[in-house]
Amino acid sequence: MNTATRLTFCLISSLSAALLPAGAARADEVMKKDGILVNAAGMTVYTFDKDTAGSGASACNGPCSDNWPAVAPSASVTAPYSVITREDGARQLAYQGKPLYLFKKDTKPGDRNGDNFKDIWHVVKN
Template sequence: MNKQTVIALVLTLVASSAMADPAMVGDSKLGKVLTDGQGMTLYTFDKDSAGVSQCYEQCAKAWPPLQAAEDAVAAGDYSVVKREDGSMQWAYKGHPLYTWVKDSQPGDTTGDGVKGVWHVAKP
């Protein structure tokens, strides 16, 4: 390969990895759910409004937001939400995404239905 071919290949790989979805689809007892990179179930919160998180302080300790890099770029059904503290969070179809501290292994869905306002994120 010549130098230009190698550079083109590297740029293609970088672009495709930068555009990868921030979540994956995993299996659970509730069917297909969105998961983070470690396979942990992702959730949505009914009190959030489109593109705005309402989960801070104690809430965010129990329901950690799915963090996005400061330079993360929205793609497809995924968007980026700026939180009150300036950090960035991934959202799916406008709904900010969270994990649940009481899920202990991939496939757990113990947060579904908590207080009637938390739900597994479905693809």
């Protein structure tokens, strides 16, 4: 790859990231680490008690989703993961039928600031 091609790729990648709305989730792989689910960046993944497993819907929309951004599915999803469609038409990754979220106040890998938040948000233990 020549220098001009590399620079073009870097510029496009940077612009793509910059154009995502604040809190927007990028497609991500979710994995088990230390007994919980985290995304590829090591950020803790949560579920919401108001979501019903298998309903295909998220109960966290509007202002709720500003603090609890949805985990976007990668191109290939296999059981026990699935994909739901949110109210706004965005796709969201689900685990055992429950939509998955990140927490805005988790700022570094390993943070679990959202665990038991208001007794309705929980780290996904695996």
